[in-house]
Amino acid sequence: MSSRKAPAYRQAGVDLAAAEEVVRRLKPLAAKTATPGVASHLGGFGGCFAFPDPRGKDLLVASIDGVGTKMKVTRLTGAWRSAGYDIVAHCVDDILTQGARPLFFLDYIGTSRLEVAEVEELALGMVEACREAECALLGGETAEMPGVYLAGETDLVGCIIGTVSRDRLLPGDRVGPGDRLIGLASLGLHTNGYSLARRILIDEGLGIDGLLAPAGPTIGEALAARHRMYWAGVRDLLDQPELHAMAHITGGGIPGNLVRVLPAGCQARVETGQWEIPPLFREIESRGGVARGEMFSVFNMGIGWILVVAAGVAERWAERLAAAGWGGWLIGEVAPGGGGVQLVP
Amino acid sequence: MSSRKAPAYRQAGVDLAAAEEVVRRLKPLAAKTATPGVASHLGGFGGCFAFPDPRGKDLLVASIDGVGTKMKVTRLTGAWRSAGYDIVAHCVDDILTQGARPLFFLDYIGTSRLEVAEVEELALGMVEACREAECALLGGETAEMPGVYLAGETDLVGCIIGTVSRDRLLPGDRVGPGDRLIGLASLGLHTNGYSLARRILIDEGLGIDGLLAPAGPTIGEALAARHRMYWAGVRDLLDQPELHAMAHITGGGIPGNLVRVLPAGCQARVETGQWEIPPLFREIESRGGVARGEMFSVFNMGIGWILVVAAGVAERWAERLAAAGWGGWLIGEVAPGGGGVQLVP
Numbered sequence: 123m124s125s126r127k128a129p130a131y132r133q134a135g136v137d138l139a140a141a142e143e144v145v146r147r148l149k150p151l152a153a154k155t156a157t158p159g160v161a162s163h164l165g166g167f168g169g170c171f172a173f174p175d176p177r178g179k180d181l182l183v184a185s186i187d188g189v190g191t192k193m194k195v196t197r198l199t200g201a202w203r204s205a206g207y208d209i210v211a212h213c214v215d216d217i218l219t220q221g222a223r224p225l226f227f228l229d230y231i232g233t234s235r236l237e238v239a240e241v242e243e244l245a246l247g248m249v250e251a252c253r254e255a256e257c258a259l260l261g262g263e264t265a266e267m268p269g270v271y272l273a274g275e276t277d278l279v280g281c282i283i284g285t286v287s288r289d290r291l292l293p294g295d296r297v298g299p300g301d302r303l304i305g306l307a308s309l310g311l312h313t314n315g316y317s318l319a320r321r322i323l324i325d326e327g328l329g330i331d332g333l334l335a336p337a338g339p340t341i342g343e344a345l346a347a348r349h350r351m352y353w354a355g356v357r358d359l360l361d362q363p364e365l366h367a368m369a370h371i372t373g374g375g376i377p378g379n380l381v382r383v384l385p386a387g388c389q390a391r392v393e394t395g396q397w398e399i400p401p402l403f404r405e406i407e408s409r410g411g412v413a414r415g416e417m418f419s420v421f422n423m424g425i426g427w428i429l430v431v432a433a434g435v436a437e438r439w440a441e442r443l444a445a446a447g448w449g450g451w452l453i454g455e456v457a458p459g460g461g462g463v464q465l466v467p
Numbered sequence: 468m469s470s471r472k473a474p475a476y477r478q479a480g481v482d483l484a485a486a487e488e489v490v491r492r493l494k495p496l497a498a499k500t501a502t503p504g505v506a507s508h509l510g511g512f513g514g515c516f517a518f519p520d521p522r523g524k525d526l527l528v529a530s531i532d533g534v535g536t537k538m539k540v541t542r543l544t545g546a547w548r549s550a551g552y553d554i555v556a557h558c559v560d561d562i563l564t565q566g567a568r569p570l571f572f573l574d575y576i577g578t579s580r581l582e583v584a585e586v587e588e589l590a591l592g593m594v595e596a597c598r599e600a601e602c603a604l605l606g607g608e609t610a611e612m613p614g615v616y617l618a619g620e621t622d623l624v625g626c627i628i629g630t631v632s633r634d635r636l637l638p639g640d641r642v643g644p645g646d647r648l649i650g651l652a653s654l655g656l657h658t659n660g661y662s663l664a665r666r667i668l669i670d671e672g673l674g675i676d677g678l679l680a681p682a683g684p685t686i687g688e689a690l691a692a693r694h695r696m697y698w699a700g701v702r703d704l705l706d707q708p709e710l711h712a713m714a715h716i717t718g719g720g721i722p723g724n725l726v727r728v729l730p731a732g733c734q735a736r737v738e739t740g741q742w743e744i745p746p747l748f749r750e751i752e753s754r755g756g757v758a759r760g761e762m763f764s765v766f767n768m769g770i771g772w773i774l775v776v777a778a779g780v781a782e783r784w785a786e787r788l789a790a791a792g793w794g795g796w797l798i799g800e801v802a803p804g805g806g807g808v809q810l811v812p
Contacts, residue, residue, distance in 0.1 A: 137611060140581040144609050147583065148590045152604040155597040159570060160605065169606040171571050173518070173527075173630070180519045182527075186573040186626055188610050225504060226516050228531040230624045232577065236485040238492065245493045252500040259500040260507065261514045263532050263624075264489050266482060269539055269662075270622055275615045279575045279608075281531055281626035285518070317614075 179288045183222035186281040191316045201346035206247025211351035213282035214255045215370045221292035222284030224257035230279040231264045234271035293367035293383040301456040302436035307449030308426030310347030314373040315420045322410035344402045352427045355448045364432035371422040377463040390463045392454040400424045524633045528567035531626040536661045546691035551592025556696035558627035559600045560715045566637035567629030569602035575624040576609045579616035638712035638728040646801040647781035652794030653771030655692030659718040660765045667755035697772045700793045709777035716767040722808040735808045737799040
């Protein structure tokens with residue numbers, strides 16, 4: 123009943139087993155609070171509430187999340203506006219997987235020391251992203267707690283509420299063999315894999331000012347790249363019956379996120395040669411000696427969003443998305459069988 | 468347009484001027500994101516969104532907040548369940564001032580190290596409070612970030628969405644001279660004033676295990692007391708036209724919160740001798756040498772909630788609330804004049 127999900131911490135220093143155990147224990151507890159409006163069982167993802175009529179068509183979809191340790195890069199690069207954009211984009215994308223249109227957003231900024239100029243930059247980024255998402259920045263809270271946060275550190279949390287009609291809630295029941303996968307380009311790591319990337323690239327590698335390529339960008343610039351918001355790319359497709367599901371490629375990578383929209387008896391085959399893996403990921407992979415499979419389970423590898431669509435529209439939609447600058451690569455298909463997501467060269 | 472409010476940090480080590488400057492700068496920025504549903508101007512408090520019809524009667528009321536440094540006491544006392552209850556109660560009370568009935572709640576737990584047993588206790592407290600508020604625990608996120616939080620420290624954040632009919636949104640326009648004030652009892656500090664209280668009582672005082680009175684409780688027990696949720700006490704009054712406004716006594720105390728419901732040309736006279744100030748507050752006051760006026764601007768001083776009601780119902784409502792265990796003291800009235808909230812002996 124709860125949308126609490128297992129965080130995808132795969133880096134050293136963080137206890138993945140504990141995180142999964144928390145989810146396992148808390149889900150049944152949260153279920154005890156179900157009221158007539160709760161409709162989270164509908165989509166399988168969670169966070170749905172029917173309002174104003176518990177049996178009506180209007181659903182509210184809610185999600186809360188943080189940008190995580192990307193804020194440690196923000197502290198080094200000073201890209202506060204980018205971080206403000208990130209938290210909104212991350213939240214918008216999370217509920218967009220259910221077909222939800224954003225309504226409003228609230229932020230929480232916890233920090234060791236309140237620096238007005240930094241918070242203002244965060245806000246400017248949030249405002250920019252909210253306007254792009256046609257979403258109101260409805261409220262927020264700022265807490266200065268030097269006894270809770272390490273000196274100079276900040277946690278940035280967002281809560282978003284969106285809406286979707288009950289009959290357009292994704293993923294629907296139409297995902298099946300023959301569906302095609304369209305991948306949309308990411309802009310960088312988005313908000314996942316930062317602990318590992320920081321260790322390999324900054325602590326043990328080129329440093330924040332090192333050049334990723336002879337002509338740049340620097341490691342800091344590449345790591346500060348924004349979390350892409352896919353709203354503008356897919357909003358016109360939400361009413362199309364040929365749109366069967368969408369996956370937001372966050373922690374867990376393509377395998378960990380695409381699997382969530384696969385029905386029983388179906389697998390997804392993703393052809394990893396269909397798009398070019400960006401230099402930032404290749405640098406992490408080679409410099410850190412990280413196995414390819416591990417790379418795909420931590421990072422988005424250049425694909426931040428996947429649409430699962432009816433075969434008949436796949437090429438046309440992919441072309442249109444590509445022309446609009448979203449990447450739009452045909453990266454695979456849904457097939458009969460088990461085993462979840464298969465990565466094939 | 469935004470419900471971002473000036474936090475009431477009055478303790479050493481926290482920059483109140485910066486917090487107020489953040490609010491001053493961010494409010495106009497947030498206003499730039501207004502969409503047709505935003506209805507925050509209606510009540511003057513903020514965080515209102517008309518849904519599904521931007522001009523309809525159903526309003527969503529949203530708030531995000533943390534329990535602040537009370538978590539540092541939680542770490543010392545182990546009262547995790549109490550802290551889980553606190554964050555929900557605080558959020559429920561915040562939107563209840565606008566007459567809103569809770570719909571659903573989401574939590575965010577940021578911590579240096581995920582301890583499953585602690586998080587489970589937090590969740591049990593949240594579940595208990597959600598059930599009491601008839602509110603669904605719809606989602607949540609847990610983030611383990613040893614590089615952001617001080618060792619052993621946790622931040623606990625909640626976001627609540629409630630609803631109120633547009634014609635019952637509080638404070639309405641009926642607050643005026645002659646209205647009476649009914650105070651409801653708090654259970655302790657709730658979630659405000661902990662930095663000052665910790666310094667006086669723990670760091671420089673009796674210590675966490677010191678006795679507040681010969682027969683107890685200990686300082687730790689008194690500081691861990693729950694944030695009272697006023698939903699069950701006032702829910703049956705929400706439809707009564709004689710209920711003109713309500714104030715949740717958080718940071719800023721009675722003066723800082725009651726002033727928010729006063730229209731221009733009105734003052735509130737609060738007779739501080741009408742209830743007994745509990746021993747915990749008296750101990751902080753005497754041991755710390757804190758001036759009475761400062762005490763009232765940091766702490767709730769035993770009054771966690773104030774109802775502003777029509778004179779004709781005041782005595783009957785106060786008696787009924789007292790009989791039900793809510794305190795229910797007649798503590799003053801609204802009078803013509805300026806100057807905000809006057810504390811009189």
